[in-house]
Amino acid sequence: MVNKEGMLTQKGFDLIQILSKNRILPAITINNVEDALPLTEALLKGGLEVMEIAFRTKAAEASIAQIRKHFPEMTVGAGTLVHTDQVLKAIDSGALFGLAPGFNPRLCQFAIDHKFEMIPGVITPSEIENAYDLGFRILKLFPISQFGGMELLKALNGPYGQLGVRYIPMGGVDIGNFGEYLKDKNVVSVGGSWIASGKLIQAKNFQAIQENVTHALLKIQGTGI
Known part of the structure; x- marks a missing residue:
């Protein structure tokens, strides 16, 4: 399928496979569209082919469109989606998937109705069950650190391991603790x-960003997670 800008939307791509391959989903806030392309290039050179652009700034929509146009090999998603109009803007920009910080049934159903791959945010048993009932199998655990970190994840795996859902822990995840989350079989990415x-x-230090990617991926390879 092609959107109005003439860019391939790649519907039908396997998001689970992409997240499983990359293991890290960088959550990025862009204030200036001019930073979108060199930033994406740094991620790709470092070894990552997936990214999330937060819909927190006016530059988000245009940044995603630029990335989709110039770097089709990058799987770019739209993050921090809290309104249905943001979902529409994400789709229009060419975003291949979206993430929400929380579980809003109306927003989730809106994404389903528009055939847009959505990853809702959950943190409680009830939210997991409700998201599962709507058909979601990838869930964002947010904010994981503020709700117990690995202890919460272990507790949720008890009753919900049988569901086959995969988690993306976010919120307080960093270079020091991300490896522990990735050791969990139900975590698809962090x-x-x-x-x-x-x-x-802001400093346009894209070389440091590339090095951060390389460092993190080498850590994953070194520990076999």
Whole structure:
């Protein structure tokens, strides 16, 4: 399928496979569209082919469109989706998937109705069950650190391991603890801003971002997680 900008939307791609391959989903906030392409290039050179652009700034929509146009090999998603109009903007920009910080049944159903791959945020048993009932199999555990970290994940795996859902822990995940989460069989990927922090982007230190990616991926390879 092709959107109005003439870009392939790649519907039908396997998001689980992409997340499983990359293991890290950098959560990125872009304030200036001009940073989108060099940032994406840094991630790709470091070895990552998936990223999330947070819909927290006016530059988000245009940044995603630029990335989709110039780097079709990058699987780019739209993050921090809290309104249905943001879902529409994400789709229009060419985003291949979306993430929400929480579980909003109306927002989730809206994404389903528009055939847009959505990853809702959950943190409680009830939210997991409700998201599962709507058909979601990839769930964002947010904010994981503030709700017990690995202890919460272990507790949830007891009753919900049978469901076959896969988690993306986010919120307080960093270079020091991300490996522990990835050891859990139900964790498909981890998300965090440490790879490409706002400070590094503002300083246009894309080399450091590339090195952060390489360092994290080498750590994964070295521990076999």
